[in-house]
Amino acid sequence: MIEIVKEATFGSLKSIYSIAIIVIPIMITLQLLKNYKILDKITKPFGFFSRLFNTSNESVLPLLVGLIFGLAYGAGVIIQTAKEGNLSKRDLFLITAFLAACHAVFEDTLIFVAVGANGFIVLGFRIVAAFILTYILSKKISISEIDSLKSVDLEKIS
Amino acid sequence: MFVSSVKEGVKKGMETTWMLAKVIIPVYFVVTFLQYTPAIDWIAEIFKPVMAIFNLPGEAAIILVIGNFLNLFAAIAAIKAIALTPAEITIISVMLSFSHALLVETAVTKKLGMSVSKVIAIRVGLAIIAGFVLGRVGAIL
Numbered sequence: 001m002i003e004i005v006k007e008a009t010f011g012s013l014k015s016i017y018s019i020a021i022i023v024i025p026i027m028i029t030l031q032l033l034k035n036y037k038i039l040d041k042i043t044k045p046f047g048f049f050s051r052l053f054n055t056s057n058e059s060v061l062p063l064l065v066g067l068i069f070g071l072a073y074g075a076g077v078i079i080q081t082a083k084e085g086n087l088s089k090r091d092l093f094l095i096t097a098f099l100a101a102c103h104a105v106f107e108d109t110l111i112f113v114a115v116g117a118n119g120f121i122v123l124g125f126r127i128v129a130a131f132i133l134t135y136i137l138s139k140k141i142s143i144s145e146i147d148s149l150k151s152v153d154l155e156k157i158s
Numbered sequence: 159m160f161v162s163s164v165k166e167g168v169k170k171g172m173e174t175t176w177m178l179a180k181v182i183i184p185v186y187f188v189v190t191f192l193q194y195t196p197a198i199d200w201i202a203e204i205f206k207p208v209m210a211i212f213n214l215p216g217e218a219a220i221i222l223v224i225g226n227f228l229n230l231f232a233a234i235a236a237i238k239a240i241a242l243t244p245a246e247i248t249i250i251s252v253m254l255s256f257s258h259a260l261l262v263e264t265a266v267t268k269k270l271g272m273s274v275s276k277v278i279a280i281r282v283g284l285a286i287i288a289g290f291v292l293g294r295v296g297a298i299l
Contacts, residue, residue: 004190004191004194007190008186008187008190008191011186011190012182012183012186012187012190013183015182015186016175016178016179016182016183019175019178019179019182020171020172020175023171023174023175023178024167024168024171024172024175025171026171027167027168027170027171027174028163028164028167028168028171029167030167031163031164031166031167031170032160032163032164032167034163035159035162035163035166036159036163071263071266071267072178072182072266075178075266075267075269075270076174076175076177076178077174078270079174079177079269079270080170080173080174089271092270092271093271093272096267096270096271096272096277097272097277097280099267100263100267100272100277100280100281101256101280101281101284108230108255108258109255111230111231111234112234112247112251112254112255114234115234115237115238115247115251116244116247117244117247117248117250117251117252118244118248118251121248121252121292122248122251122252122255123255125252125255125288125292126252126255126256129256129284129287129288133280133284
């Protein structure tokens with residue numbers, strides 16, 4: 001029993017450490033890119049995300065971070081962006097839905113390729129499904145519903 | 159501007175780490191304890207007959223259960239331990255890519271305001287649909 005508690009304690013601290021050594025450099029890089037006005041140029045080519053799902057421009061960055069680095073890191077950027085007040089409840093819902101289906105595309109795909117899966121099928125299926133899912137959800141949640149969604153307390157997530 | 163950007167970035171990074179730590183550590187404990195109970199095997203036993211839907215052998219259930227309740231690395235270890243064809247491994251991989259580490263990752267998405275039932279329905283739903291479709295394709299090929 002004590003062994004298990006020990007394993008859980010060390011294991012969880014180790015996983016938090018491995019998150020910290022990735023998330024802190026990500027946040028520093030994003031802050032630098034933002035303050036030096038480079039960030040907009042990087043996210044611009046990916047603006048089709050926000051046009052397709054009819055979300056705000058600010059939703060593109062958390063989506064990219066989640067897609068590349070993973071759900072937890074995407075969540076971190078989502079919360080930081082939400083704190084700055086640039087995300088509606090609808091944006092938040094749609095980004096979360098997309099990232100729940102598809103995140104950490106490099107890491108997750110390579111893990112499976114390592115044991116003999118076809119990486120193109122794995123990644124292709126996942127990306128296409130995430131787009132279809134989010135697109136359907138984006139049509140379901142119409143503009144008129146944004147106000148009611150907004151009334152949900154955004155502070156709860158910070 | 160450089161120094162102030164780095165300072166702001168460090169602050170945000172630490173805030174995010176702290177937020178994630180609060181979410182992940184409790185769930186990590188649950189997952190670790192779960193590994194040492196027979197619960198995983200029981201659940202896998204229940205799902206064995208369902209595997210045929212995905213054109214997978216019954217033993218594959220343990221891989222999906224481990225991947226969903228624990229994490230991808232544990233599932234990979236289980237894949238290696240069971241003799242499967244490349245096609246079967248691809249089916250399992252696609253299913254797991256949609257739906258994995260549900261305890262930890264659902265805790266994270268809950269923090270973003272997404273309800274637990276919704277996010278699990280989305281992920282498990284996509285895994286089932288993908289597994290079914292690929293299973294049919296595999297059966298034809």
